[in-house]
Amino acid sequence: MTRVTLQLLTLLWAMTGTSTQTRSSCSVPLAEQPLVNGIQVLMESSVVNSAFPNPSILIAMNLAGAYNLEAQKNLTFKLMDSDTADLTVGQLALTIMALTSSCHDPGKKVSILQRQMENWEPSSLNIPASSFYGPSLAILALCQKHSATTLPIAARFAKSLRANSSPFDVDTGAVVTLALTCMYNKIPIGSEEGYRALFSQVLKNTVENISMSILDNGIIGNIYSTGLAMQALSVTPEPPKKEWNCQQTMDSVLDEMKEGKFHNPMSIAQILPSLKGKTYLDVPHVSCSPGHEVQPTLPSHPSRVPTSASNITVKYTINNQLRGVELLFNETINVSVKEGSVLLVVLEEAQRKNPTFKFETTMTSWGLVVSSINNIAENVTHKTYWQFLSGKTPLNEGVADYIPFNCEHITANFTQY
Numbered sequence: 001m002t003r004v005t006l007q008l009l010t011l012l013w014a015m016t017g018t019s020t021q022t023r024s025s026c027s028v029p030l031a032e033q034p035l036v037n038g039i040q041v042l043m044e045s046s047v048v049n050s051a052f053p054n055p056s057i058l059i060a061m062n063l064a065g066a067y068n069l070e071a072q073k074n075l076t077f078k079l080m081d082s083d084t085a086d087l088t089v090g091q092l093a094l095t096i097m098a099l100t101s102s103c104h105d106p107g108k109k110v111s112i113l114q115r116q117m118e119n120w121e122p123s124s125l126n127i128p129a130s131s132f133y134g135p136s137l138a139i140l141a142l143c144q145k146h147s148a149t150t151l152p153i154a155a156r157f158a159k160s161l162r163a164n165s166s167p168f169d170v171d172t173g174a175v176v177t178l179a180l181t182c183m184y185n186k187i188p189i190g191s192e193e194g195y196r197a198l199f200s201q202v203l204k205n206t207v208e209n210i211s212m213s214i215l216d217n218g219i220i221g222n223i224y225s226t227g228l229a230m231q232a233l234s235v236t237p238e239p240p241k242k243e244w245n246c247q248q249t250m251d252s253v254l255d256e257m258k259e260g261k262f263h264n265p266m267s268i269a270q271i272l273p274s275l276k277g278k279t280y281l282d283v284p285h286v287s288c289s290p291g292h293e294v295q296p297t298l299p300s301h302p303s304r305v306p307t308s309a310s311n312i313t314v315k316y317t318i319n320n321q322l323r324g325v326e327l328l329f330n331e332t333i334n335v336s337v338k339e340g341s342v343l344l345v346v347l348e349e350a351q352r353k354n355p356t357f358k359f360e361t362t363m364t365s366w367g368l369v370v371s372s373i374n375n376i377a378e379n380v381t382h383k384t385y386w387q388f389l390s391g392k393t394p395l396n397e398g399v400a401d402y403i404p405f406n407c408e409h410i411t412a413n414f415t416q417y
């Protein structure tokens with residue numbers, strides 16, 4: 001082979017997609033592999049008893065290479081049967097990607113989603129950034145199925161993003177980047193230049209904002225947005241001005257993993273692709289050759305320390321200054337729970353001691369959300385919800401995962417997003 005062809009080949013290689021580049025420049029060290037296998041096994045084992053089938057788990061399983069083939073099959077069949085009428089556009093999009101990643105035809109689901117997105121528009125210019133999260137997933141799923149017919153839908157979507165003035169959200173920015181990168185890569189040659197300019201402008205902006213969310217230790221946003229943000233930064237055709245150190249981010253994620261931060265199956269589903277050098281853009285390219293069960297090497301000791309039997313005291317406040325003039329309340333209670341209990345136990349104990357603290361939960365892909373406290377319920381139309389804080393800092397986990405410490409002051413504050 002001549003030198004010139006070799007150089008040409010290298011050039012072509014460099015151009016064939018940034019995911020190749022990531023895979024070589026950033027990976028899980030061999031010694032940490034059992035840790036990663038461990039969380040994958042944990043995620044896969046959640047499939048058996050889960051209240052509803054979670055498409056994000058199937059996507060992660062297929063991108064990573066599933067260990068539990070029976071769980072994979074069960075989940076695929078449950079998602080095939082799921083009734084699209086009960087799903088939001090985001091959930092429908094994840095279901096389509098999940099079935100695609102299992103090499104199953106999503107059938108009618110794609111045209112249903114397409115119809116819904118043709119009619120989609122933001123209710124105002126200042127809707128919260130996170131309202132674009134589900135629709136971004138929809139653009140991504142449609143892009144992977146019928147990129148040509150999705151072009152005008154994605155363009156309208158990109159324009160409403162550009163016009164929006166709400167504070168930036170890393171998780172949403174990451175999914176926006178994946179969706180618009182998919183579209184950008186599929187603009188037909190000779191098509192209107194306007195599309196390319198529009199998508200690259202919104203991508204540039206979004207990626208710049210993601211890059212400004214990179215902390216000194218490499219975490220992007222918070223630990224739970226880092227997985228999606230890594231996917232975004234590794235595919236974008238508009239790399240950020242400030243160079244991103246993928247390995248540093250990877251190492252920090254692995255450190256937090258050792259601390260036990262990834263036990264929620266959905267949190268694992270969102271980090272696993274990045275740990276395997278994969279992104280949601282790889283969904284249409286998963287190979288589904290009939291696999292055989294592989295036994296992964298697991299960590300030799302459990303990562304979560306057993307809890308002691310002594311009790312701790314948690315101060316718990318419920319505060320509604322928002323809804324129903326005659327319904328305003330601000331109540332505090334001290335409760336004693338076993339050390340190591342999750343916050344949900346504090347809420348249950350408070351409710352048992354004082355009926356004012358009664359609460360209700362709803363099941364979601366991330367687990368239980370506290371939907372109502374003392375008869376005041378969250379409402380999507382009003383953009384209200386119960387936000388949980390430790391002191392003045394919002395928690396970055398839900399009540400079924402967060403473990404309070406002794407004398408901590410937890411507040412549930414009814415507020416708007």
Ligand code: B12
Binds near residue numbers: 090369
């Ligand atoms: C939008 C959003 C919200 C909205 C959801 C309502 C809405 N209609 O938009 C609001 C603002 C209400 C919200 C609230 C909270 N959220 Co939130 N949220 C998101 C976000 C950005 C997108 C979710 C989404 O649209 N998914 C797409 C659709 C298709 O999937 P879905 O399963 O139908 O989505 C539902 C669930 O995600 C659920 N949900 C949203 N947040 C949370 C958090 C928890 C703990 C649970 C159990 C469920 C849940 O609401 C969605 C709509 O119904 C994610 C980001 C992410 N990476 O997933 C964070 C995220 C899921 N939220 C998070 C957190 C921490 C919270 C709060 C606990 C924050 C707080 N301090 O109070 C609260 C929940 C408190 C409670 N009452 O129990 C974390 C969860 C991390 C973890 N390990 O648990 C994430 C990952 C953000 C982050 N990077 O930190 N959230």
Ligand SMILES: *[C@@H]1O[C@H](CO)[C@@H](O)[C@H](O)[C@H]1NC(C)=O
Binds near residue numbers: 070
């Ligand atoms: C698969 O589904 C069957 C029946 O629905 C159930 O008995 C079995 O436990 C499931 N297995 C897994 C691994 O989810």
Ligand SMILES: *[C@@H]1O[C@H](CO)[C@@H](O)[C@H](O)[C@H]1NC(C)=O
Binds near residue numbers: 166167168169206208
């Ligand atoms: C991102 O950053 C730009 C400036 O770089 C800003 O104009 C824009 O509003 C930010 N927010 C979003 C959601 O992109």
Ligand SMILES: *[C@@H]1O[C@H](CO)[C@@H](O)[C@H](O)[C@H]1NC(C)=O
Binds near residue numbers: 319330
């Ligand atoms: C709620 O009560 C706490 C302590 O009881 C107090 O510090 C706080 O200012 C009150 N908040 C409002 C909005 O009344």
Ligand SMILES: *[C@@H]1O[C@H](CO)[C@@H](O)[C@H](O)[C@H]1NC(C)=O
Binds near residue numbers: 333
């Ligand atoms: C909770 O306990 C602290 C001290 O442990 C005490 O000062 C406070 O008054 C108690 N609050 C309530 C509402 O019982």
Ligand SMILES: *[C@@H]1O[C@H](CO)[C@@H](O)[C@H](O)[C@H]1NC(C)=O
Binds near residue numbers: 336341345349
């Ligand atoms: C310790 O906590 C448990 C709940 O976890 C509670 O039922 C029990 O009453 C507490 N014990 C004391 C002495 O407060």
Ligand SMILES: *[C@@H]1O[C@H](CO)[C@@H](O)[C@H](O)[C@H]1NC(C)=O
Binds near residue numbers: 379
């Ligand atoms: C939210 O509020 C609207 C109007 O105030 C009401 O019609 C609707 O039923 C509420 N939704 C839920 C789920 O409570």
Ligand SMILES: *[C@@H]1O[C@H](CO)[C@@H](O)[C@H](O)[C@H]1NC(C)=O
Binds near residue numbers: 321322413414415416
């Ligand atoms: C609680 O919610 C109210 C109403 O949205 C808001 O004004 C207040 O700042 C919130 N408190 C905290 C500590 O976030």
